[in-house]
Amino acid sequence: MSGRRPVVSLRRINAIALNTFTELTRLKVFYFLLLFALLLIGSSALMARITFQQELQVLKDVALGAMSIFASLLAILATARLLPQDVEDRTIYTILAKPVERFEYLAGKLGGVLLLLALSVLLMSVVFFVVLFLRQQTLLAETARQMTGLPSAEAADAQANIRHAGVTTTLVLAIVIIYCKAALLASLTLFISTFATTNIFTIVTTVFVYFIGHLQGTAREYWLQNAGSTVGRRLFLGAIALFFPDLQLFNVVDDVAAGAVVPVTLFAKTAGLGVAYTAIYLLFAWAVFYRKEL
Amino acid sequence: MTDPAVALEKITKTFPVPFQRRVIVALRDVSLRVSTGEIYGLLGPNGSGKSTTLKIILGLVSPTRGQVQIFGHDAASAQSRANVGFLPESPYFPKYLTAAEMLSFYGKLCGMRRRELAKRVDELLELVGLTAARDRRLGTFSKGMLQRIGLAQAVINEPEMVVLDEPTAGVDPAGTRVIRDLILELKRRGVTILLSSHLLGQVQEICDRIGILANGALVRDGRVDELLIAPDQTELVLEHASPQLVDRISKAAAEGGASVIRAAPRHRSLEQVFLEATTEK
Numbered sequence: 001m002s003g004r005r006p007v008v009s010l011r012r013i014n015a016i017a018l019n020t021f022t023e024l025t026r027l028k029v030f031y032f033l034l035l036f037a038l039l040l041i042g043s044s045a046l047m048a049r050i051t052f053q054q055e056l057q058v059l060k061d062v063a064l065g066a067m068s069i070f071a072s073l074l075a076i077l078a079t080a081r082l083l084p085q086d087v088e089d090r091t092i093y094t095i096l097a098k099p100v101e102r103f104e105y106l107a108g109k110l111g112g113v114l115l116l117l118a119l120s121v122l123l124m125s126v127v128f129f130v131v132l133f134l135r136q137q138t139l140l141a142e143t144a145r146q147m148t149g150l151p152s153a154e155a156a157d158a159q160a161n162i163r164h165a166g167v168t169t170t171l172v173l174a175i176v177i178i179y180c181k182a183a184l185l186a187s188l189t190l191f192i193s194t195f196a197t198t199n200i201f202t203i204v205t206t207v208f209v210y211f212i213g214h215l216q217g218t219a220r221e222y223w224l225q226n227a228g229s230t231v232g233r234r235l236f237l238g239a240i241a242l243f244f245p246d247l248q249l250f251n252v253v254d255d256v257a258a259g260a261v262v263p264v265t266l267f268a269k270t271a272g273l274g275v276a277y278t279a280i281y282l283l284f285a286w287a288v289f290y291r292k293e294l
Numbered sequence: 295m296t297d298p299a300v301a302l303e304k305i306t307k308t309f310p311v312p313f314q315r316r317v318i319v320a321l322r323d324v325s326l327r328v329s330t331g332e333i334y335g336l337l338g339p340n341g342s343g344k345s346t347t348l349k350i351i352l353g354l355v356s357p358t359r360g361q362v363q364i365f366g367h368d369a370a371s372a373q374s375r376a377n378v379g380f381l382p383e384s385p386y387f388p389k390y391l392t393a394a395e396m397l398s399f400y401g402k403l404c405g406m407r408r409r410e411l412a413k414r415v416d417e418l419l420e421l422v423g424l425t426a427a428r429d430r431r432l433g434t435f436s437k438g439m440l441q442r443i444g445l446a447q448a449v450i451n452e453p454e455m456v457v458l459d460e461p462t463a464g465v466d467p468a469g470t471r472v473i474r475d476l477i478l479e480l481k482r483r484g485v486t487i488l489l490s491s492h493l494l495g496q497v498q499e500i501c502d503r504i505g506i507l508a509n510g511a512l513v514r515d516g517r518v519d520e521l522l523i524a525p526d527q528t529e530l531v532l533e534h535a536s537p538q539l540v541d542r543i544s545k546a547a548a549e550g551g552a553s554v555i556r557a558a559p560r561h562r563s564l565e566q567v568f569l570e571a572t573t574e575k
Contacts, residue, residue: 015402019388026390089386094447097352097380097457098403099372275396294354 012100013108018170021111024078034075035121037070039223041127045135056165059135060257063128068253071121071182072210078116079189080202106190110282112115113186121179129167136166161269165259172269174256180274181250185210187281188245194288213247216240245277295431297366299455299486300328300351305360307346307510311455315346320346321510328488328503330454333481335497336490338507344490345383347507348459351488352380365454376404379448383460384439389433393424393443396432397450418446422476436467445476451484456480458489462496474500498522531560 013231024030044062086092094107139162189206201262220237227233249270255262295488305324319365321343327566328334336521344565349355350362353369366489367374387396401411419425422442426433435443439460448456451530461477468491477487477500491497497504498518513523 009405011405012403015399019391019399022390023388090384091350091386091388092383092398093349093354093382094385094387094444095381095403096354097375097378097382098400098451099376099405101372101402291356293356294349 008101008104012104015113016095016100016105016108017115017245020082020109021115023038024059024112024116027032027078030074030078030120033070033074034123037120037124038127040066041124042131045131056132056136056162057141057257057259059132060165060171061254063124063131064167064171064178064213064253064257067121067124067128067175067179068181071117072122072185074120075113075117075186076203076206076210077183079110079113079186080193080199080206081191082113083193084196084199084202085147087294096294102289102292106194106282106285106289110190110278113190116184117179117182117186118227121175121182125172125175129171132171133167150215153272154176155215170262172255173262173264177250177270177274180278181247184245184274184277184281187278188286190290191281191285192284194292208242211249212244214245217246217248242280245273249273260288295375296330297363298327299330299365300326300334300488301361301363302326302347302351303361303363305345305347305350305357305362307350307355308358314543319510321350321507323360324510324512325360326505326515326564328455328486330486331481332486332502333477333487333489333500335501336488336507337492337494337497337504338490342507343510344507345459348380348488348490349459352378352457354382355475367465376451377454379451379453379456380459381426381441381444381448381456381458383463385444387432387440387447389431392429392431393419393435394428396443397447400447401450406451413454414450418450421479423472436469438465438472441465442476443472445473449480453485455488458487460491461489462491462493470496527555 032115041063044059044066048253081094086095092105097103140159143154143158143162145156188209192205192209193199193202196205220240224233224237251272252262252266303325305321306319306449307320307321309319321399324343324347334346336344338523346355350357351364351369352415353371353374356370360368364374397415397418398411401414406414416425419428422445424439424446425441426559427439432440432443445456445458445461457476462473465473474496477489481500489497489501501518502515503517504521530543540554540557544557546555
């Protein structure tokens with residue numbers, strides 16, 4: 001057991017992450033949440049039918065919205081209980097009494113939640129794509145039947161529109177963005193739970209930050225427009241943005257659902273932002289937890 | 295010269311009282327040493343600072359003042375815990391894991407490799423008498439079994455020292471005896487043991503040295519046999535002594551300027567009676 005130890009051990013992080021994942025998958029409440037989300041995604045095919053394209057758009061709107069809400073909810077609820085539960089059960093003592101760095105412990109806990117989120121988002125995506133694909137195929141068949149006798153260019157155009165509104169690779173990118181947002185929220189929740197005294201405090205505070213995050217972009221633009229942009233104001237807003245992420249940027253998912261053309265670079269930037277915030281909140285959590293008296 | 299297993303130098307720990315200017319002093323100028331290979335018992339009433347001392351040794355709490363070294367390493371570093379195992383008071387382990395899975399998890403945290411770990415898990419389950427319960431979920435374990443599997447996780451990486459916080463709290467006498475035997479087995483294997491307990495009889499029986507904490511201060515520290523000696527008294531245990539013989543001895547003692555303080559039938563310990571009764575066939 002002697003010799004130099006690596007500063008951060010991926011093996012230990014991995015062990016804690018897998019254990020956390022197992023712990024979370026044993027909680028029945030998340031299955032109910034997941035079932036609810038899957039039912040919502042599945043039933044989105046039965047929503048309003050106006051035109052073929054609109055039908056697919058409503059389906060995507062409902063399904064992506066359900067995925068986003070469920071993933072966010074799961075990220076907050078699953079993470080909020082991790083640290084307090086370990087302290088209450090005294091498992092944290094047996095873990096940290098081993099040669100485990102506190103950063104490894106936090107990274108492992110977050111890793112477990114990220115795994116759970118990945119699995120949940122994957123499951124929802126499969127249901128979503130199956131429902132969307134089946135509906136798209138039905139609509140293509142119906143269109144072909146209704147357009148029999150019309151010029152072939154017109155029929156091809158209608159079918160292309162349906163395909164454009166159906167299963168596309170852009171949807172995969174939108175789902176990645178949903179996952180990145182959930183990861184950001186999980187990391188934020190972990191950070192808050194390092195200094196919170198109860199689960200409820202952690203959940204309520206994270207929900208507040210969530211709403212502030214969604215509103216701050218609009219508030220910032222309004223303020224800068226009315227009061228003028230100075231260096232001081234920009235620095236202040238930068239500091240605010242560090243603690244309250246601009247979650248409106250993740251609304252790019254809505255544009256995808258609406259069928260707008262979204263450049264890949266915007267996806268990359270948004271995903272990068274999500275990853276950066278996840279890392280920053282993990283570092284914040286470590287800064288608080290590093291010398292925390294247990 | 296080898297480093298002591300534990301070296302506490304003038305440790306003071308205070309906890310601030312929220313929204314007030316005063317602080318609570320949990321430990322004041324505590325210095326103690328635990329040598330390698332010995333069993334050291336930390337005693338004290340509730341709130342005397344035992345758990346805080348153990349937490350400081352394990353790096354879970356930082357001292358306000360003073361130095362703590364574990365095998366020559368600063369207790370704040372994770373390196374100091376590479377050779378230490380810990381069993382907290384009334385531990386809870388994930389109910390959803392089996393005994394073998396739980397030991398594997400803690401082994402991985404110690405950086406153990408898969409093959410080495412599989413062998414060690416079997417060995418430890420055998421040592422703590424839980425081989426038959428290897429694939430049982432911990433949720434179905436009794437308190438005594440949990441303590442034993444807890445002890446097994448504490449020694450998964452063959453540490454040089456084990457810290458046990460109330461290792462027999464809430465365990466029945468038979469289970470207590472099993473744990474005590476395990477502790478003695480660890481000592482036989484050369485493991486240093488630092489334990490805190492309220493069970494004075496048990497501490498007296500197994501510890502080489504003890505320290506007594508009261509109000510955050512170490513008020514006694516030394517070898518058990520030395521601390522228990524009443525220098526001005528001599529114990530004489532007689533077998534088959536008639537009352538007349540006892541009377542003559544009392545008179546002889548009085549002639550020699552001494553006095554017999556107590557002459558009564560010798561009692562066995564309650565533990566001996568209990569174990570005899572409960573293991574009778």
